[in-house]
Amino acid sequence: MFRRSSSSGRKILLSCMITGLIVAILVSTLQFFVTWHKRDVKYDTLLADIQNYVSSYFADLKTTTDALQPLVANTCQQVGAKLTSSAAFSLNVRAFLLVKNGIAFCSSATGSMFTPILDLVPSLDISRNIDVELLPGTPMMPDKPAVMIWHRNPSFTDSGVFTSLNINLAPYLLYTARQDDFDGIAIVVGDNAISTFSSRIIDVSALPHSRWRQATLEGIPLQIRLYADEWTYTDVWYSIMLGCMAGIIAALLLWYYIYTIRLRPGKDILNAIKHNQFYVVYQPVVEVQTLEVKGAEVLLRWNHPTTGEIPPDAFIHYAESQKMIVPLTQHLFKLIAQDAPMLKKVLPAGAKLGINIAPTHLHGETFKDDIHHLQSSLPANHFQMVLEITERDMLNQNEATKIFEWLHSAGFEIAIDDFGTGHSALIYLERFTVDYLKIDRGFINAIGTETLTSPVLDAVLTLSKRLNMLTVAEGVETPEQARWLRDRGVHFFQGYWISRPLKLADFVRWMAQPNKPTW
Template sequence: MLTRFFSTSRKVLTGSILAGIIVALLCGMLQFFLSYHKREAKFDTLIIDLRVYMESYFSDLKTSIDTLQPFTLSTCQDVSAELTSRAAFSVNVRAFLLVRDNAAFCSSATGPMSVPMKELIPDLDTTKSVDMALLPGTPMLPDKPAIVVWYQNPLVKGGGVFTSININLTPYLLYTSRQDEFAGIAVIIGNMALSTASGHLINVNDLHGTPIRSATLKDVPLTINLYAQEWTTYEILFALLFGLICGIAAGTLSFYILNIRLNPGKEILTAIKRGQFYVVYQPVVDAKELKMQGCEVLMRWKHPTMGEIPPDAFINFAEAQKLIVPLTLHLFELIIRDAALLQTVLPPGAKLGINIAPGHLHSENFKDDMREFAASLPPDHFQVVLEITERDMINQLEAAPLFEWLHHEGFEIAIDDFGTGHSALIYLERFTMDYLKIDRGFVNAIGTETVTSPVLDAVLTLARRLNMVTVAEGVETPEQAAWLRQHGVNYLQGYWISRPMPLAQFLKWESDVAIESE
């Protein structure tokens, strides 16, 4: 048995560990996937917003330059003041230069000048309608890289406007530097690039890493590269931690479920060991004087987490798991513990009704259990009545000699819930019973126009002919009690008299009833 126990425990432990590992891997991978999806969405949003922002900026810049194109037909003295004013109020613009005959003749920063474009910006192609270049600096800010943009004037030979603008065109450059997952961005024009990783211009071939996103602006030859780490340390640690927590939770839950499934009776045995079961007592009174002549002992289970568990649930479960015998023996122990106090309120010969399941009735140790139980009670005070539910199947060949033995040992037998099963008349015909307990379904029908009342009349007539004492269960109203008393029922039991009570309340109830009767 011990070998089997340890083998089962190993299976439970192994299964729980495997379940925990599988769940940990699945949850960790799911977290990686969600992080990846979130990163991808963030990158898509950033590159789109960055492209839209810069395209909008250059579109506004072209609109401003278009208003300056007519100035290429004038002298620098005539337009110098206006040119300077336009540059001052243009965002990020360092200077506007007017070009005619492929030479810059007027600057918003320095005024009149005469410098061929090939000397000023060798990389700029003035034959194109739009061209751009990156400069390491400008005369006014020699250490600050800038972008120069050329817009051709088709109406003037070799003429147009070009402007130098600051490289920090967008706050997204600052945004990327504040995010752990971003490594930076690079602005690329031609073969030159400026990135957040370097403070000066570099060749495109010297850019390190593969961009996570890349976008080329619609109207100008400028490309934006976005760089990011494959995975951040935070995301990796979070995914591992999430997977670990899920794995531990799954392993623990799996261990609990497997333990319950492979040891289905463990809950009941644990409850017995920890004293979670307790007994309640429901008074039984004689119908004539309404004085208590005994009580039915009922078992209850208060689970520490699930609360009160219905008796039908745990009794049926105990029978299915072959645990009804230890559960009944525990009931005997609880009754023995209370017997001394019960003796003070119950008269000599008081009936103690106790439910016995067929599983215990036919067990090998049943007779020894009953002898030990009777010997542990106060001598010659209680009359133990074993209640056998009529719905339960008993072995008829074994039951007859068992019932004879019980009568010989001084026990009495009651058939419980009479009329609700399949073999009521067979029980009455083949076995000697002392009490017939009428099911509450018949009692509830009293006073209603149903076919049940005539059946109840027939049951009472049958009990009288068989010399059986009758006990009516489920008496809830004075009308029901009056009808039963008029029709010769011997004992009453139900909420009209009292609900089942714990011992302390039962003792107080008896005391209160005794005072009232005086």
């Protein structure tokens, strides 16, 4: 749309990409920590469930062994049947052994026996109320590890109930061992462990060194370890993918916002007005014979914060296409009113101020009110306002005639701007009463060349003389052009030979300098 638009587009694209990247990182990080927290809570909950199950199992086992403790005072023949039935109805129990004075004398599996308990389990501490050991096997099942639990009888010395248990303490353990996001479970007793990593008892040092969490049982020298990674590559991949999707969506939404909301038709013009990005410059207009300043054309400029100076032709055409030329011209009127007190100090009474008016504004509902407001905001009876009507759009003949008559009655003068470049130049002269013809710089540049536009310029000047119309030559850049135009009866000059368009402070200084162009 404007100069440097490609650079601005690249900046917007870069901003969208950076925004998308930041969103992707934030979403990925958030997703990762959410997943990590969920896994952490899941593992803690699972470990607590296992702990509760095992604690409950051992509590039930103790209740059973407490019921068997009085049997220690009897012979195996007397209590063998009860001992066997208790083992049959106890979950995961291989055998109950009754121990008296350190001697195992009765087994629920084999009946009467006479074996020192320490010969069966040398590391067992029968002085404890409860002790636990792990064995690689039992006489009946030598190749299958077992958990050995000792419950001391409080009434007899070195006496109590000794229980051997299968390692599959619950189907729950087998279930958890099959989960994809678990590494395994281990039951640790002293320096030994039974785990899902091996079918045999292993040393604790042989357990995996991966992340694990541990639970203990109150009153029982046994620990439960749950091995599970805090995160998996699947979690990372999912977080990255989710972050990428969020980043792409954020970048696209930002792009959509910039181009359909922030830069929607007219939004940038209104935003520029709001943030005072527009400013006014003044180009002196001089009388040809004396080169005295008779006024100035008021020109609007746009200094965009990112794009920089935007050419007037670009933003004027854009404002017209977006139907924003009316608010833009209204803003121009306000800027002129702000500068008017200073202009009054340097321009004589009757100085002409040329202001460009688009046909769409001329035919707009607010035009007369805008003109009245402009007139009332300027110093009374000091400036002669000249409304310069462009040829870019066709005027409505009936409406324009009435408006021109109204403007003349209100004290305004009318000029046809860029005469000869539009599609309706001669029609304007035939149908409307105007005061000035402003000759386009394209014709002025042709002076002294063998181009087809030179005869056209001669014809324009001849026509203006016959119609008794004043002429203003735009874009006069050299003394040769100025002399050529003077010799052919042009009335006013403006252009770089006189001065560039100047900001107000520069215009005031220029008016005060003595070395202006002379013949």
